[in-house]
Amino acid sequence: MPAYQTLYRDVLKYIEDNIDENLNVEALCKHFGLSKYHFHRQCSAYFGMPLISLVRLLRLKRAAFQLAYRTEEKIVNIAIMSAYDSHEAFTRTFRRYFNMSPSEFRQSPDWTAWQTKYSPVLKLRDKIVKDKHAFQVKVVDFAEVKLAVLPHLGSPKLLGKTIQSFIQWRKENNLPPSKSRTFNLVYDDPNTVAPEDYRFDICCSIKHDVPSNQHGVMNNTIPRGKCALIRHIGSDDSIGLPLTYLYYQWLTSSDYKLRDFPVFFERISFFPDVPENEMITDIYLPIEST
Structure with a gap:
């Protein structure tokens, strides 16, 4: 460089x-x-x-x-x-x-x-990620995880209200990130879908079924299976770049095809608790052999 x-x-x-x-x-x-x-x-x-x-x-x-x-x-x-x-x-x-x-x-x-x-x-974040290094991909066996999920449907610019509601539910149920893993199920690319159709699930791992609640939190599961994994260190501003790499470069040159489950993130460390450049997000692309 x-x-x-x-x-x-x-x-x-x-x-x-x-x-x-x-x-x-x-x-x-x-x-x-x-x-x-x-x-x-x-x-x-x-x-x-x-x-x-x-x-x-x-x-x-x-x-x-x-x-x-x-x-x-x-x-x-x-x-x-x-x-x-x-x-x-x-x-x-x-x-x-x-x-x-x-x-x-x-x-x-x-x-x-x-x-x-x-x-x-x-634009600056994208430029720096492109300049920095090639993405490192691992193929891993992901174990099934039972989830509590709060779906978001609508503009990504309004996602904050959904996140607020899910944080409150976690507090009420004593499920902080130190006790419960944090995930997102990523259904859509905000750059290619109409804002009103954008879907994004806020999730955390649980051991027992979610009871009926006023927040709209429900049950779901990440199934067991193979995934392509990239660890993204840095701001969410540039998280689209490793996603694009997984879909359009790594996958097309691999011996795998997509499984019928959306790409998902595991949040290892959070902004603003850590500086943006120290955020850690594991990106999982569900795959299976061709």
Whole structure:
């Protein structure tokens, strides 16, 4: 990989690892031993935005995840963690990016307005994953797992409300990620299906059947069988790349065909509990011999 690509990947990793620190051009130049006269323009060209804008977007994304999925955290504390001097300053900026206040977003997470402003980071993630390395695929025998499932049907930008409801159900049933494995069943590509038809199941492993409940959580099973496995380390922003590789490159050159079960994820570590670049997601493609 060219040295400049490695540098920019390292810069992004450093920003994500130190998102709570005072991140500015001078500090980054000092850390990487680079000239401040060129570093800012070079990074802006590669990242597709000024460095300070990238830092602000990454902080706001973490804040939004904390608002939606860590409801025990006070909004004022999230504002301070996001480097805002006051609740009011945080609210003004958050509203500019999400078209709603932090408290409104916490009540009903909606990522619609955010997506347009965040699109340069999505492109950046794809670029870095493509530059980084070839995907490593393993063929594994997956043991059957009994699931509690909350289906989501509708725009992926509204998935947050479904996730909130499932988190609440897990809390009520004492099934935190430390006790129960976390899965997603992935039926559709959000880039190719109409938003109202998008299906995505939020799941966790269970030992006993799910009783009737107000959340709509139901029973399902991941069946035993062979799977092609890629471990994805990093943000969900770029998780489509290993999926595409599995379907359109690895599968077509293998001696396997697809089984009648959707691709699924196992979430090993979660954002915002860990930085985005440290997220671990195992991607399973159900297969069988041809």
